[in-house]
Amino acid sequence: MECCKKFYILFLFIEFPMADGHLYDLPSKEEIWVQQQWKTVDCRDKLNEDCRSEQEQNNLEHSSHSDVSAWSSTSPRNGRNAGLFPEWHLPLTIALVLALIVSIYTLAREVLHPFLMNNKNEFYRIPVLVVNRVLPVISITLLSLAYMPGIIAAFLQLYRGTKYQRFPAWLNTWMLRRKQFGLLCFFFAVMHALYSLSYPSRRSYRYKLLNWAYQQVKQQKENAWVEHDVWRMEIYVCLGILALAVLSILAIASVPSVSTSLSWREFQFIQRKLGYMALLLSTLHALVFAWNKWVDVNQFIWHTPPTFMISVLLPIIVLLCKVILLLPCLDKRLRKIRSGWQSSKRTQNKCVHL
Numbered sequence: 001m002e003c004c005k006k007f008y009i010l011f012l013f014i015e016f017p018m019a020d021g022h023l024y025d026l027p028s029k030e031e032i033w034v035q036q037q038w039k040t041v042d043c044r045d046k047l048n049e050d051c052r053s054e055q056e057q058n059n060l061e062h063s064s065h066s067d068v069s070a071w072s073s074t075s076p077r078n079g080r081n082a083g084l085f086p087e088w089h090l091p092l093t094i095a096l097v098l099a100l101i102v103s104i105y106t107l108a109r110e111v112l113h114p115f116l117m118n119n120k121n122e123f124y125r126i127p128v129l130v131v132n133r134v135l136p137v138i139s140i141t142l143l144s145l146a147y148m149p150g151i152i153a154a155f156l157q158l159y160r161g162t163k164y165q166r167f168p169a170w171l172n173t174w175m176l177r178r179k180q181f182g183l184l185c186f187f188f189a190v191m192h193a194l195y196s197l198s199y200p201s202r203r204s205y206r207y208k209l210l211n212w213a214y215q216q217v218k219q220q221k222e223n224a225w226v227e228h229d230v231w232r233m234e235i236y237v238c239l240g241i242l243a244l245a246v247l248s249i250l251a252i253a254s255v256p257s258v259s260t261s262l263s264w265r266e267f268q269f270i271q272r273k274l275g276y277m278a279l280l281l282s283t284l285h286a287l288v289f290a291w292n293k294w295v296d297v298n299q300f301i302w303h304t305p306p307t308f309m310i311s312v313l314l315p316i317i318v319l320l321c322k323v324i325l326l327l328p329c330l331d332k333r334l335r336k337i338r339s340g341w342q343s344s345k346r347t348q349n350k351c352v353h354l
Helices: 002-015 029-070 086-118 123-160 169-176 178-197 203-218 227-253 264-290 307-311 313-325 328-338 344-353
Strands: none
Touching: 086 123, 086 169, 086 178, 086 307, 123 169, 123 178, 123 264, 123 307, 123 313, 123 328, 169 178, 178 227, 227 264, 264 307, 264 313, 307 313, 313 328
16 A cells, blocks of 8 residues: 555656646646545545544553453442451451450459459559550460461361361451461560560659668668569560560561562461461460469459460460371371372262262
């Protein structure tokens, strides 16, 4: 087509030479007809190009509209029915309910009991001391809830003898929320550390130091050093710092930009090995904090156990179940099942159904 157009232009220049100061000679009827035919072809080509460009524009608009419709369920502007942080509903609900229960329990033991029994005002303890008793309980419980579904899934696979059967819906939902449980655990652990660091700067603590010093002078004691109490505090503070450091690694590894840069083996090592290490360190931190308070009758106010006794029950259960799964007989069988092996009983049942 382009060659024909060039030939036609060259033909016009040959037929109608332009002399200096003169116009083109008037064309004949045949030449006018040829020009009209070429104009018709040009218009038709231009019309086809316009139609194609318009069609492409319509397709682009349609695809853009389809993309917007496809993302409308998660779009912050168009998705009116989309929930706010749907993956966080279950972990946040459990954390808030747990915080409410533990707060009421601690408030009754730490504040109401002295007020009702001894007419002693201890309400100043609510903003810092009571809150700091609640935070570690929530943190270690959420960390246990992050690893408990994996324990349940492992025992379920051992019972079924296969990995190709779906988990129950509640267990599947629980396993999909493990990341949120872990991040909430890290949040409450950081809050617990900050509250603990604020202890020496409190005015009530300074007054208590003066009272302790006065009592020491009154009792004529030159040294108030208590060996076992010093070791207790040094050890449980060290364990708490180590647990928070490991939790920090887990939290950083949960960031999408970091997790995508890790291999599957590296990610599994961080989330499994370091995760259980953080749970073990946190449990030891609570146990050493208790020290000899387990047998102290004065700790059982209104015949109720202290919060640290309640908080370590679930982590100990999770750790014991993990130790059971690490036994060679169960660990070998679980590895085979997760590699695709199925028990002979499971295979026979499958053949009978077929």
